[in-house]
Amino acid sequence: MNLIAQTLADGLVLGGIYALAAVGFSLIFGVLHVINLSHGILVLLGAYLALILSKALSIDPLLTLPMVMAVLFAVGYVYQRFLIQHAVDRSPLGSMLLTFGVALMLQNIMIWVFSPDMKSIKAEAVRDALAVADYETFYSRIKFTPDGDGDAIIMGSMIGQVMKGKLEIVFPGEAHSATAIYPAPPWDKKA
Numbered sequence: 001m002n003l004i005a006q007t008l009a010d011g012l013v014l015g016g017i018y019a020l021a022a023v024g025f026s027l028i029f030g031v032l033h034v035i036n037l038s039h040g041i042l043v044l045l046g047a048y049l050a051l052i053l054s055k056a057l058s059i060d061p062l063l064t065l066p067m068v069m070a071v072l073f074a075v076g077y078v079y080q081r082f083l084i085q086h087a088v089d090r091s092p093l094g095s096m097l098l099t100f101g102v103a104l105m106l107q108n109i110m111i112w113v114f115s116p117d118m119k120s121i122k123a124e125a126v127r128d129a130l131a132v133a134d135y136e137t138f139y140s141r142i143k144f145t146p147d148g149d150g151d152a153i154i155m156g157s158m159i160g161q162v163m164k165g166k167l168e169i170v171f172p173g174e175a176h177s178a179t180a181i182y183p184a185p186p187w188d189k190k191a
Contacts, residue, residue, distance in 0.1 A: 042076070044110065083098060
């Protein structure tokens with residue numbers, strides 16, 4: 001039963017990724033009239049850049065995200081301004097051919113530089129970074145704290161639950177006897 005649930009969850013996540021890619025293609029083609037087939041490889045470039053920076057600077061990979069975003073913003077600007085725009089000006093399908101060619105070139109360059117072997121980061125480093133984090137979302141604050149086994153668990157997240165035909169925002173520990181708790185109280189006021 002667990003395998004079936006995992007397979008269904010994997011299918012839903014993969015379907016969501018495909019849907020996001022389709023929405024991205026539709027949005028960019030509708031607004032810019034550009035068919036950009038190099039999105040995925042630029043995301044992969046960002047992942048490798050985060051891996052390189054985290055190892056070179058001996059810092060958590062999550063801390064490299066602002067640097068990676070700045071570098072990829074510059075790369076994306078130069079790519080759009082000097083390559084894609086010229087292709088779009090010459091022919092409607094020029095952007096598709098250009099971005100497909102760039103994607104193939106970047107993919108092969110990354111295989112050559114990084115090898116096709118799987119790379120990974122230390123899960124402990126990410127877990128430790130999340131354990132001290134305190135995130136504020138639109139709905140509530142989310143706190144990751146290590147449990148007795150050293151795994152990161154989410155504490156204090158709120159969920160929506162329909163009771164007696166009414167949607168109530170509750171904390172997980174109070175789901176069985178939900179009473180609305182909105183807005184979220186500060187951490188020191190939570191029981």
